[in-house]
Amino acid sequence: MKISAIRSAMRWMMAVFYLMAGIGHFVITDKLLLIVPAWVPFPREILLITGAFEIMGALALLTPRFRKLAGIMFAVYALCVWPANIKHAVDGIHLPPLPDGWWYHGPRLAFQPVLIWWALFCAEVINWPFRRKTG
Numbered sequence: 597m598k599i600s601a602i603r604s605a606m607r608w609m610m611a612v613f614y615l616m617a618g619i620g621h622f623v624i625t626d627k628l629l630l631i632v633p634a635w636v637p638f639p640r641e642i643l644l645i646t647g648a649f650e651i652m653g654a655l656a657l658l659t660p661r662f663r664k665l666a667g668i669m670f671a672v673y674a675l676c677v678w679p680a681n682i683k684h685a686v687d688g689i690h691l692p693p694l695p696d697g698w699w700y701h702g703p704r705l706a707f708q709p710v711l712i713w714w715a716l717f718c719a720e721v722i723n724w725p726f727r728r729k730t731g
Contacts, residue, residue: 610657610670610715613654614650614653615655617647618646618647619651621644625643627692629643630689631684631689646673653669653673664719667719668715668719668721674708681704681708682705685701685702
């Protein structure tokens with residue numbers, strides 16, 4: 597399978613994931629507020645703004661002109677929401693429909709760097725680990 601086909605499939609999966617997540621910010625706002633760290637100012641507004649950004653980013657990821665920017669922004673975003681994921685795990689916050697327990701939270705927290713790589717790779721910002729060796 598060609599790298600371009602792999603990137604395209606990964607891009608579509610990421611776009612659908614972020615589109616659904618962005619919609620979730622508007623549909624289950626009160627539930628998602630439970631995992632926002634206390635130090636985040638204006639948590640409801642931030643949650644709604646990030647939901648809108650997820651939706652716009654999903655669309656931008658599928659638009660060649662904005663693809664690289666969207667990939668970079670999703671990588672930065674994945675890094676920025678890591679504290680919420682940690683709070684969700686450490687405080688044991690029940691957030692249906694997500695499962696509870698470390699069997700879920702452990703892999704989710706460990707997957708965050710992969711999500712960052714995924715955003716950069718599918719947006720054609722990086723080629724690693726598929727770059728060609730030279731000389």
